[in-house]
Amino acid sequence: MKGNEALAESAMRAGCRFFFGYPITPQTELAAYMSKRMPKVGGTYLQAESEVAAINMVYGAAAAGARVMTSSSSPGVSLKGEGVSYMAGADLPGVIINIQRGGPGLGGIQPSQSDYWQATRALGHGDFHIVVYAPSTVQEMADLAYSAFDVADKYRTPVMILGDGMLGQMMEPVVLPEPIDPATLPEKPWATTGHAHQRPHNVINSLYLTADELEKLNFERYERYAVIERDEQRAETYLTEDADVVVVAFGAASRVARSAVNAARERGVKAGLLRPVTLWPFPKRALEETIPTAKAYLSVEMNMGQMVDDVRLAVSGRAPVDFYGRTGGVIPTPDEVLERICALSEKVGE
Numbered sequence: 001m002k003g004n005e006a007l008a009e010s011a012m013r014a015g016c017r018f019f020f021g022y023p024i025t026p027q028t029e030l031a032a033y034m035s036k037r038m039p040k041v042g043g044t045y046l047q048a049e050s051e052v053a054a055i056n057m058v059y060g061a062a063a064a065g066a067r068v069m070t071s072s073s074s075p076g077v078s079l080k081g082e083g084v085s086y087m088a089g090a091d092l093p094g095v096i097i098n099i100q101r102g103g104p105g106l107g108g109i110q111p112s113q114s115d116y117w118q119a120t121r122a123l124g125h126g127d128f129h130i131v132v133y134a135p136s137t138v139q140e141m142a143d144l145a146y147s148a149f150d151v152a153d154k155y156r157t158p159v160m161i162l163g164d165g166m167l168g169q170m171m172e173p174v175v176l177p178e179p180i181d182p183a184t185l186p187e188k189p190w191a192t193t194g195h196a197h198q199r200p201h202n203v204i205n206s207l208y209l210t211a212d213e214l215e216k217l218n219f220e221r222y223e224r225y226a227v228i229e230r231d232e233q234r235a236e237t238y239l240t241e242d243a244d245v246v247v248v249a250f251g252a253a254s255r256v257a258r259s260a261v262n263a264a265r266e267r268g269v270k271a272g273l274l275r276p277v278t279l280w281p282f283p284k285r286a287l288e289e290t291i292p293t294a295k296a297y298l299s300v301e302m303n304m305g306q307m308v309d310d311v312r313l314a315v316s317g318r319a320p321v322d323f324y325g326r327t328g329g330v331i332p333t334p335d336e337v338l339e340r341i342c343a344l345s346e347k348v349g350e
Contacts, residue, residue: 025165068094074098085125120279139175140277244295247271251302301325
């Protein structure tokens with residue numbers, strides 16, 4: 001399947017029955033797949049009049065307790081930012097797909113990773129985080145789309161899957177998860193589903209006019225974020241046990257980086273790969289485990305240098321951190337990354 005199609009099919013198998021979106025390359029196949037399949041599983045597909053409308057429809061369906069998803073690509077996700085902040089402020093779960101393209105502005109339709117800052121730092125206004133996953137294969141797109149709804153419901157938070165045009169458009173074999181019957185999902189006692197059972201009225205809201213009340217809610221929310229940081233960090237390590245140079249890369253760039261690491265090993269250079277699967281929370285513990293042996297780190301990204309900030313924070317001055325990136329939709333090659341690995345290895349080996 002195409003990555004975009006795998007995301008859509010897996011989301012429906014996870015019990016998603018509402019999709020609201022708007023077409024934009026390179027994620028349009030996801031919406032097109034949903035438009036065909038959602039009615040067949042008793043769900044609702046609606047092409048909104050804009051990205052702004054789509055995210056507010058997600059807010060409404062989530063408030064009613066539904067499993068709901070939207071998807072877009074970089075400029076469209078920017079338009080959704082206000083609505084995502086409202087969802088975070090109302091403690092609403094939902095899944096947001098971003099299949100990144102080059103930017104800023106309209107940029108181009110080629111793959112990019114330049115929305116890392118947006119996803120992990122500033123998707124919307126106010127004090128909040130969202131969980132951000134970065135798949136590197138079509139199989140992982142399917143797996144993460146399936147589990148993202150459970151994580152969103154567990155912590156009552158929006159969850160983003162941050163892919164890119166390469167992963168969205170490429171085709172790979174995929175084993176799809178078993179479908180869930182939405183009727184068997186746990187109830188959401190906070191949802192606005194009426195009060196036939198004589199429970200108190202539920203109110204979904206992100207407006208609090210009393211400063212003390214809003215501060216208390218933000219403190220409580222950050223206690224939940226601390227649990228997410230403790231329990232939900234995910235990363236994959238490859239040949240890092242004895243690596244002198246640890247390459248840190250996510251998503252499509254990690255596929256290139258893995259090839260470069262293998263080529264470096266063939267040359268006798270001890271290189272390894274640390275691939276963050278969660279971008280927030282950033283997998284600090286996995287990186288910490290490489291500190292005793294690593295002599296240097298190389299952050300490889302399809303941008304001008306964004307995740308490298310988190311790598312430097314996690315390394316905390318205990319080893320040099322270098323960066324290599326291509327931008328504007330250009331994908332780095334294994335040979336380019338190999339050259340940087342070898343140069344860095346020579347530098348720290350002196």
